[in-house]
Amino acid sequence: MSNPSLLILPGDGIGPEVMAEVRKIIGWFDARRGLKFDVSEDLVGGAAYDVHGTPLTDETMAKAQEADAVLLGAVGGPKYDSLDFSVKPERGLLRLRKEMDLYANLRPAQCFDALADFSSLKKDIVAGLDIMIVRELTSGIYFGEPRGIIKEGNERVGINTQRYTESEIARVARSAFELARKRGNKVCSMEKANVMESGILWRDVVQEVHDAEYPDVELSHMYADAGAMQLVRAPKQFDVIVTDNLFGDLLSDAAAMLTGSLGMLPSASLGAPMANGRPKALYEPVHGSAPDIAGQGKANPCACILSFAMALRYSFDQGEEATRLERAVEMVLADGVRTADLMQAGDTAPASTSDMGDAVIAAL
Amino acid sequence: MSNPSLLILPGDGIGPEVMAEVRKIIGWFDARRGLKFDVSEDLVGGAAYDVHGTPLTDETMAKAQEADAVLLGAVGGPKYDSLDFSVKPERGLLRLRKEMDLYANLRPAQCFDALADFSSLKKDIVAGLDIMIVRELTSGIYFGEPRGIIKEGNERVGINTQRYTESEIARVARSAFELARKRGNKVCSMEKANVMESGILWRDVVQEVHDAEYPDVELSHMYADAGAMQLVRAPKQFDVIVTDNLFGDLLSDAAAMLTGSLGMLPSASLGAPMANGRPKALYEPVHGSAPDIAGQGKANPCACILSFAMALRYSFDQGEEATRLERAVEMVLADGVRTADLMQAGDTAPASTSDMGDAVIAAL
Ligand SMILES: CC(C)[C@H](C(=O)O)[C@@H](O)C(=O)O
Numbered sequence A, B: 001m002s003n004p005s006l007l008i009l010p011g012d013g014i015g016p017e018v019m020a021e022v023r024k025i026i027g028w029f030d031a032r033r034g035l036k037f038d039v040s041e042d043l044v045g046g047a048a049y050d051v052h053g054t055p056l057t058d059e060t061m062a063k064a065q066e067a068d069a070v071l072l073g074a075v076g077g078p079k080y081d082s083l084d085f086s087v088k089p090e091r092g093l094l095r096l097r098k099e100m101d102l103y104a105n106l107r108p109a110q111c112f113d114a115l116a117d118f119s120s121l122k123k124d125i126v127a128g129l130d131i132m133i134v135r136e137l138t139s140g141i142y143f144g145e146p147r148g149i150i151k152e153g154n155e156r157v158g159i160n161t162q163r164y165t166e167s168e169i170a171r172v173a174r175s176a177f178e179l180a181r182k183r184g185n186k187v188c189s190m191e192k193a194n195v196m197e198s199g200i201l202w203r204d205v206v207q208e209v210h211d212a213e214y215p216d217v218e219l220s221h222m223y224a225d226a227g228a229m230q231l232v233r234a235p236k237q238f239d240v241i242v243t244d245n246l247f248g249d250l251l252s253d254a255a256a257m258l259t260g261s262l263g264m265l266p267s268a269s270l271g272a273p274m275a276n277g278r279p280k281a282l283y284e285p286v287h288g289s290a291p292d293i294a295g296q297g298k299a300n301p302c303a304c305i306l307s308f309a310m311a312l313r314y315s316f317d318q319g320e321e322a323t324r325l326e327r328a329v330e331m332v333l334a335d336g337v338r339t340a341d342l343m344q345a346g347d348t349a350p351a352s353t354s355d356m357g358d359a360v361i362a363a364l
């Protein structure tokens, strides 16, 4: 049997730097734990546009479809701001999500003990925080038609369409309930059913799936605006949150920021099982391409490293190895190793991107 | 000349209680400052549904159109959760906003010195916070067509449409720039131009209005997800934020919660000038109807009282009297008067709704 395949797409900005550290980690698991992967690498985002005139070539798309898992760095940057919408770096990422049908985006918002002081929130509000946001990722207003900018009389009109089918809602709800069963057994679903019919359908379908298949999980519903408030007020009330693509974009970013350490947060985007039983999967850090610090060895590779840990868990059935890697990152933090993003007044010189990667390997 | 007219719509839940305190304040301004209003009162939301089977009658709508200002308490409650979408309490409020064409929703997020400890955020992050969120209120996905739940094959499909015309964007942008000139002279516009064409048009039009009419105001653009993050991380970086109806709903609620005292926050919704030069206007607290504490004298009337202060400022050209009222509220807080929502561990018995109203009058 051949080794599982891993497609690496470093992308733009700090993507390549943080990915270099992940490659060290992959090397360690190969040499020391006998975990072998067939690793290949390709371009996405602005990096692909610069070479091919498109943020994702059909060839790369095909490779991603065949890979057992895709690991992505980050896309985008001011250099590409004036590009046409259709070739912006983000379109490469959105095409991957859509064509791989990665409907469940898992975004843990976890507050590391060693970093609790780092949050803009009071320590008692965030210490021990451990939320999982499950964001629908392949539908809603990101992809609905009609869309575009049209001319009506003398005026331009911008149009996008929010569209959710029953089965699109049901499948991501199932992902949330399954995850909840392995965690705190609690799901809060967020929409604007008081204003949007798509929100009414969302609420109804989540409730139906719950009643028919997951009556043992505690389910509540909240309007998304109240959800944004409650995340700021008392985030520890939540276990799993399930919400649509657009609300999930804002709410998961707000939740990530609560932890105070965006450079620490991974994500997984999962689709349906492939022939080999593995889900289609793409893993990426929550942070962006951070063009302002790119190429300077300042970036924190932990989010990307922890994204690889999620790959070990969700794609390769290596839960124990994933935990080993996560523990190593926690140990390094507890030891006081800090990249520039984690520095506080009074701290001495920061660890570089590769210092941090080396420290994780040492801890492993 | 007749007195300016004020239509009071107490609505549901704690609406009537907090509005009773505002009536005392109105009485004080009449008796002590010679400010006379023709005050009338009517039903909205669940309260209107209970009597008329609709959350807003045509008669009340007509009165609102003619009033110099409308003051609303709150709408909604679990009692009405199972009602059909078309007669839910919220539809009454949305109809007022839409038919009065109240396109600019002003939501100050201000942290009162006496209450800074109350925030879930660290004191240095929020002390002195003073942001104004200008939310577009009459268009976007709240009102766009087509909308509804349709049947496609065996599946239900939920549909809503985000739709913005150039002039809808331009007029709310102007409101934001005008306000900025009277404050910190800085506007940050938020959308998802990296994902939505309506966001591209939003960004372009805001920039065009800026360049043509307000080049003196500092303008920046931010993706709404990054905006949600930055509001949590470092809210004091903002002065005026302008954004669409749906993003504004979430972002203004998150911003409100930063202050830690939701019961303190007013809002104004303004439209075009009427024949008498006054803008169409509706004022309401940011908090909801809080059915869990309704009728118990526990509600904080300050948000509704401060909404009346906004009415004095924006509808009746009584900026000094508005400031007088705002100062009175601050004094009362500084004196340690606290309704139940503002209690902290160790505090003694809370002030009731009417205690708080009386204290504000005493301070006046
Ligand atoms: C880069 C962008 C297209 C993307 C999104 O809006 O989904 C990002 O914000 C994210 O959350 O992964």
Ligand SMILES: CC(C)[C@H](C(=O)O)[C@@H](O)C(=O)O
Binding pocket: A194, A195, A225, B090, B093, B094, B249
């Ligand atoms: C009550 C509801 C319809 C309303 C909205 O969504 O606009 C409320 O959340 C608000 O922000 O005023």
